[in-house]
Amino acid sequence: MTARGLLALATLSCVAVWALPAQDASQTAVLRGAVTNATGQPLAYAIVSIPALGLQQFSNNEGKFFFVRLTPGKYVVSVRQLGYAPQFKDIVLAPGANETIDVRMERIVTKLATMSVTGQWACNKPGRPMADSLRPLIEVFEQLEQNALRLKLLSEEYPFDFLAERKVVMLRADGSEFVDRFDTLRTLGSTSARYKPGSVVQRIRNPRIARAEYFLQVPTLLDFADPLFQNNHCFLLRGVATNGAKSEIRVDFLPSSKINSPDVGGSVFLEAGSFRLLRAEIYLTKIPASMEGLQGVRATTQFEDIVKGLPTIAEIIGRSDFTAVRGTLPYQHSIEHQKTLQVRFLKAKPAELPPHEHSATSNKPN
Incomplete structure (x- = not known):
């Protein structure tokens, strides 16, 4: 059995509509x-x-x-x-x-300190930030939620799909590499696999290669506005840092210490001033012994606007690192790159x- 660092493409969800009788x-x-x-x-x-x-x-x-x-x-x-x-x-x-x-x-005028990242932290009291002492975090977190809710409404008001290219490259221990997979996927913007504690990693048998693979479900933007995700994670405002010509606000998140199965931690970055979502960086926590040889998984999701202030996924780059199992090390790393090639509105653009x-x-x- 081989652990593979394959990422599940992140998409959106849809909402049901009911018809009611017409009124005068x-x-x-x-x-x-x-x-x-x-x-x-x-x-x-x-x-x-x-x-x-x-x-x-x-x-x-x-x-x-x-x-x-x-x-x-x-x-x-x-x-x-x-x-x-x-x-x-x-x-x-x-x-x-x-x-x-x-x-x-x-x-919004929010005073944020320059970023200072020090030491480790633990998630003992998960949930959406509420305390008055966390006012700067609350204001930033509300803007993160707004990014999610805007994307959700976009998928309902203006249905769309997107075409993504997926490439998986395996790096051998001797430094050589080969392309394990190269394909394209077209996905509706109203399709989503939502976060569920204990289910961020799924084992699926692949008949094409006659072995099992592990898939990491990368959190979608909508997950950050989902109470289920919020209630199982803690959030920490790290402050503002400069990245090239941009000033970015960083918010870290960490799964509850009570979760004993694999989950995700990481950081999201918002553009200072506009609060537009720029990217998310995640890593897999608590890798189980059954995923032998897998040492770590990290992924970075970049977002770009479809229209002004309405972000969706531009690309995901994931990396899985492996260690030797019973003296053998077939692969040192796998790199998966998913890139959005086209966003197509199915009726009309906003x-x-x-x-x-x-x-x-x-x-x-x-």
């Missing part, structure tokens, strides 16, 4: 509006939602949004945008009303659509 327009309401920054410039791709109705949409290139056939009542409208403090508006919708609201967003109708009669709260 005179008994429903319309809500429209615009999202701008502090100087009045429109903000595209802000997430505008009415949580009580389970409705949300992106603002368009002009910062505008539009909801129709809303049930009359009192609601809270929330507006979120990367790098801006969330805004909340209380509204009252009467039957037949056609309401307009304007939302002005203010930039920038091509005007404000479009979002109806309370076609959605149900999750």
